[in-house]
Amino acid sequence: MAALQKSIDKRNALIQATIELVNNDGFHATPMSKIAKMASVSPATIYLYFDNKQDLVNKTYIEVKACYTAYAFETYDETMPVEYGFKVIWKRIAEFKIKESANALFLAQCDNTPMIDEASRQEGIKHLQPLLDLWARGKKEGIIKPLSDYLLYAYAINPLSFLMMAQNRGSIQLTQLELDQAYEAAWSSIKVCK
């Protein structure tokens, strides 16, 4: 059976093109024809891989978000002490912003825009669970302030939001020192003061 002959490379090229073009021009200012051209594919071909433009961008979002969270939790495991765990995750997220800046920018745009379906948004959130768990543990151990779950949740969606601001629309690169400072600031804001 030829159930999956469609080229995964072509699909990836389409996703990459979508990210790059949406970053530069925004969702609605990015024509399917341009995405097709950048992916070296006919416009009609896109519809073999995705239902329509909305579906393309939804799936791109979910894929990038999954990539983001996988990256964030790569070096973390649940047996780590809370503070160390937080540090490990935080640093990975910062690294993601820097090394995968196109992906990070794309996520920022999606998360602040009516561009993505609510369902896909929910889907994208799921993978952040380990961070929420870590925080629950930190609160239980008295290491993390008893912040409202709702705030922690907001924080979890974008713990680096101010780094995002620093990175997103300015093109300046953050230094290691700045990253360390940013981490310290973030940790200070949630840890219980001794």
Place this chain on the structure above:
Amino acid sequence: MAALQKSIDKRNALIQATIELVNNDGFHATPMSKIAKMASVSPATIYLYFDNKQDLVNKTYIEVKACYTAYAFETYDETMPVEYGFKVIWKRIAEFKIKESANALFLAQCDNTPMIDEASRQEGIKHLQPLLDLWARGKKEGIIKPLSDYLLYAYAINPLSFLMMAQNRGSIQLTQLELDQAYEAAWSSIKVCK
């Protein structure tokens, strides 16, 4: 002279309609015809007030941003002690998010999207100067951590970014307690630990 016979009400209605529609559908998914209809005006009339669609959204952005900063600094003056000044500004910003949530949402979308001209973006940033000055003072007095100016700047663009996340795309309203917690977290992240 009839240099300004054009109705300021009509202009305002157009700006309001732009904010509301862009919040719901995004810039490019908002047709001029719809903006006109919501403002009870002919599409052609928009062009008496604005050069084109881009100009309309740029001017809307600048106006909302000015409104935001005016609100933020309303109760602040430069003679206040640093910590108190920070608190006063922060609380006003939080209030803005809550009371003027449509405006806040609009700004979040503009700031994370290629929707606004770079020039207008710069224009919008200018009014944040008092906060930068406050921080310079705080650092000089040893009250605020010696964070990189660049980070403080990023923070200044959106000191409430994580509150934004909490408010923007979820529709849940934050409680007073949560706001207090959020303020404490923000202050902890930048103050010098005693």
Place this chain on the structure above:
DNA sequence: TCGAAAAGAATGAACATTCATTTTCTGTAT
């Protein structure tokens, strides 16, 4: 009565999606 302001209809370009063909792949029979 004149000039600005406003209106509605018209224009032309851009775009998402579909259609009718062509190309490529794969499994099978020789």
Place this chain on the structure above:
DNA sequence: ATACAGAAAATGAATGTTCATTCTTTTCGA
């Protein structure tokens, strides 16, 4: 091995719609 049939994949060219902007005419205020 080889050729071929059938199906999936890919294509470029329509199609029909939507929309920003402009044009011509009408309304309004002084």
